[in-house]
Amino acid sequence: MTTRPFRVLIGKPGLDGHDRGAKFVSRALRDAGFEVVYTGIRRTPEEIAAAAVQEDVDAVGLSLLSGAHNELFPAVIAALEKAGGGDIPVFGGGVIPAEDIPGLKRAGIRSVFTPGTPVKDIIASVTALCQAQAAKV
Amino acid sequence: MATHPALQDWQDKVLKKMLDKAPEMRPEFTTLSGLPAERVALPTVIDDAYVAKVGFPGQYPYTRGVQPTMYRGRLWTMRQYAGFSTAEESNKRYRYLLDQGTTGLSVAFDLPTQIGYDSDDAIARGEVGKVGVAIDSLADMEVLFNNIPLDKVSTSMTINAPAAVLLAMYVAVGEKQGVPSQKLEGTIQNDILKEYIARGTYIFPPRPSMRLITDIFAWCSQNTPSFNTISISGYHIREAGSTAVQEVAFTLADACAYVDAAIAAGLDVDVFAPRLAFFFNGSSDLLEEVAKFRAARRMWAKIMKERFKAKKPxxxxxxFHTQTAGYTLTAQQIDNNIVRVAMQSLAAVLGGTQSLHTNSKDEALALPTEDSVRTALRTQQIIAYESGIINSVDPLAGSYYVEGLTDTIEREALALMSRIDELGGVIPAIEAGFIQRQIEDAAYTYQSAIETNDRIIVGVNKFQAKESITPPVFRVDASVGANQAAKLKSLREKRDNVKVDAALAALATAAKGTANLMPPILDAVRLYATLGEICNVLRKEFGTYSDLKSR
Structure with missing residues (x-):
């Protein structure tokens, strides 16, 4: 077990400004003992990947409410690989139809949290992702 | 009934004038059981305090509404926000909505359009046509309003940072249809301050953004006298998590900043102020929302009269326009959302709204399907035609609870506005992150109460049900981005690029100086310069804004 707190980057790819969910999850993770870097809105996949690598995070969380998740979530995975962070687990949330989730998982998104998910479930899932990641290193 | 001279005065000067000008929809109004429905129910004793604080509808301080007969004279405008994919697809949806009895259009633009990027810009990847319609040039706008006569509809456009460009395109479409700009009716949102606070589709820093807004005010007062030049929006502030008090305070503080800017630019308050419109959220606490609308009306009347010395009524x-609260929609048991929307619509109508958008039940999943949009519109129609609440103006006035809440919201919102004044006004308060933090804290408090089951959301943290059927989800055709890019390529080949370049250069020159930017933008738009090209000229002159600067 690690003694340092887990580090998570919460990113908003795409152009939508709906950051209520991203900010809430950031704050809830902080309250749960995580170190959280929030990118702010309207970041490109490349900017998010660069920040994740530079901040040496254990996991990346993406929030998107515009419907562009099928394009932009995989684009973040690709950008992470290019930036040398291909092993960082990525999770996501937002207005995402259930039928899109299998495709996102195939593209490498580890968990997808849709509206109404209790935050304790998100924290548990992100903790598990970070633990697995820390055990690898 | 005790008479007060103010009542006689209102009857003679305000009510009679209205009835002479616009008779009510029927000679008499009755309840479902045939009892007479009073036009404006009044207290048995009318005293000075009542007159000063609550008063009569259509008269200062407008607590009871902006018209003396309200919905007995004319129903609110049923205006459904819509737009997706291409101009062709959205044009079809508008014509469907008009066929279904909607009485005004409300255009949703996609995010690249809202942030001033062409569809073929790399940054638009994945976003073209998703949350609204993609408009790159006048050519798209012509298709969007094909067979929709602009002298017959009023059109609201949710466009902010590049509002001047989209307004210019609308004016140019009017010219092509033979409709002079003087006859155009509608609203542009054009409220940049709440973009920095809550909504996120800013382009330029605050100062040049405010110049664009006052340029629009000045140009429209001459050229489009029936167009609302701004819709000052609390809607998105509430969606981002604010309380009702914060929604009122931040919206009216933004409004004061626009009025200050316009006066500083040399405009006469009574010339532009009648074209200022507002946009609020209709949330679930029905009576608090009614009180909120009433308080906002009274506050604004006092602010305009006392602070800005406006003389015209x-x-x-x-x-104001109202939209029901998107944030209250649940992805679980989506039919429950119809009930939430009905309740929120009642709040808006009981609060005296001028127009209303009702959300569709499936919007926590995706853009709404045509069926669910129809149900949302029917919700308004049922309230209008079956509920009876249109029979009497401001029917909740005099309720101890509602009047008390109205006073409390006014008092607390004024206190919050004073704190913003102490920080030097809205722009410094945004730059310091004060307003954003207030909203963030309120959102956190609200969500935490749900997480701990202190606040119950039916179907989410109580009364859950296993759902076996996945509702049908509306999909935007994935080829939109490629289609728009192809259209742009052909447009750039066909148009007169020498003239376009000259128009863009003239715009750059104007931006460096102090001339009104509307005329050079209109010139560029008429030559089919694209939205992205025009905004790039302004980006170069004005710089850009980032949310990281306020952290």
Whole structure:
């Protein structure tokens, strides 16, 4: 077990400004003992990947409410690989139809949290992702 | 009934004038059981305090509404926000909505359009046509309003940072249809301050953004006298998590900043103020929301009269659009959302709204399907035609609870506005992150109460049900981005690029100086310069804004 707190980057790819969910999850993770870097809105996949690598995070969380998740979530995975962070687990949330989730998982998104998910479930899932990641290193 | 001279005065000067000008929809109004429905129910004793605080509808301080007969004279405008994919697809949806009895259009633009990027810009990847329609040039706008005569509809456009460009395109479409700009009716949102606070589709820093807005005010007062030049929006502030008090305070503080800017630019308050419109959220606490609308109306009337010395009654009237609260929609048991929307619509109508958008039940999943949009519109129609609440103006006035809440919201919102004044006004308060933090804290408190089951959301943290059927989800055709890019390529080949370049250069020159930017933008738009090209010229002159600067 690690003694340092887990580090998570919460990113908003795409152009939508709906950051209520991203900010809430950031704050809830902080309250749960995580170190959280929030990118702010309207970041490109490349900017998010660069920040994740530079901040040496254990996991990346993406929030998107515009419907562009099928394009932009995989684009973040690709950008992470290019930036040398291909092993960082990525999770996501937002207005995402259930039928899109299998495709996102195939593209490498580890968990997808849709509206109404209790935050304790998100924290548990992100903790598990970070633990697995820390055990690898 | 005790008479007060103010009542006689209102009957003679305000009510009679209205009835002479616009008779009510029927000679008499009755309840479902045939009892007479009073036009405006009044207290048995009318005293000075009542007159000063609550008063009569259509008269200062407008607590009871901006018109003396309200919905007995004319129903609110049923205006459904819509737009997706290409101009062709959205044009079809608008014509469907008009066929279904909607009475005004409300255009949703996609995010690249809202942030001033062409569809073929790399940054638009994945976003073209998703949350609204993609408009790159006048050519798209012509298709969007094909067979929709602009002298017959009023059109609201949710466009902010590049509002001048989209307004210019609308004016140019009017010219092509033979409709002079003087006859155009509608609203542009054009409220940049709440973009920095809550909504996120800013482009330029605050100062040049405010210049664009006052340029629009000045140009429209001459050229489009029936167009609302701004819709000052609390809607998105509430969606981002604010309380009702914060929604009122931040919206009216933004409004004061626009009025200050316009006066500083040399405009006469009574020339532009009648064209200021507002946009609020209709949330679930029905009676608090009614009180919120009433308080906002009274506050604005006082602010305009006392602080800005506006003399025209129209300058003191807070006219507003309402949209039901998107944030209250649940992805679980989506039919429950129909009930939430009905309740929120009641709040808006009981609060005296001028127009209303009702959300569709499936919007926590995706853009709404045509069926669910129809149900949302029917919700308004049922309230209008079956509920009876249109029979009497401001029917909740005099309720101890509602009047008390109205006073409390006014008092607390004024206190919050004073704190913003102490920080030097809205722009410094945004730059310091004060307003954003207030909203963030309120959102956190609200969500935490749900997480701990202190606040119950039916179907989410109580009364859950296993759902076996996945509702049908509306999909935007994935080829939109490629289609728009192809259209742009052909447009750039066909148009007169020498003239376009000259128009863009003239715009750059104007931006460096102090001339009104509307005429050079209109010139560029008429030559089919694209939205992205025009905004790039302004980006170069004005710089850009980032949310990281306020952290």
């Amino acid at each position: 129209q300058s003191q009237m807070l006219r």
